[in-house]
Amino acid sequence: MTAQVTTAPADTAAASPEEFTARLRALGDRYHDRHPFHVAMNEGRLDRDQLRRWVANRFYYQSRIPMKDAAILANCPEPQVRRVWIGRILDHDGRPDSPGGIERWLRLGEAIGVPREEMLSERHVLPGVRYAVDAYVDFCRRRPWIEAVASSLTELFGPGAMRVRVARMEEHYPWISRDGLAYFRDRLVQAPADADHALSLVLERCRTAELQDRAVAALAFKCDLLWAQLDAIAAGDTRPEAAAR
């Protein structure tokens, strides 16, 4: 879990696209599907309170994704990149004829037993989750847009993890309605297309060793953030009752 990301000296040769892609993909070892909380989820070892805590806290992540994508748009001066990237915001916020990922996550929450008002109120959001997610939005606001694009490449690993999650949830938590799991079925279509686009941008724009190192560092940062988010969810609310209110 402690892979170091070092920056190449200025005269270091850039890696080939294949080598660079392999470096990015190697970070899959640090992806949050290996977190003990996700392992327990997939093995059917979580109780309803733990699942409710997960879904209410992950809603905070989902709710901030369009804001980080808007930050990427705001920092990107290229219309042809923005024209494609803007679709991500609509995938989450919805279109006139389709509800979008945020609404689908609210339905997943309801299927797991968290009323939508509770998710929208953010009152179950743990401090560690808020810090981790806000750090992602902040990173995408402050860093060059191509580094922010690289940080989205956890989506290279997402579909594999989601496919397992949906199958295990249907198996171990049959009380969650199939409709509730629609969120993941949609992401299984959207995420690979998003990851392909992001990867082609990163390969095309990061053509020096230094830029490639920065892209790898951005993806490592994102893996750590997803891990920290789950650490916080796994620990639950450690505050004395009065402080948690």
Ligand SMILES: O=C(O)c1cc(C(=O)O)c2c(n1)C(=O)C(=O)c1cc(C(=O)O)[nH]c1-2
């Ligand atoms: O449930 C998951 O494991 C998971 C992981 C990730 C990810 O790898 O960041 C995303 C999502 N879900 C997701 O639903 C989603 O919309 C999403 C957008 C992004 C991103 O960084 O742009 N990651 C993810």
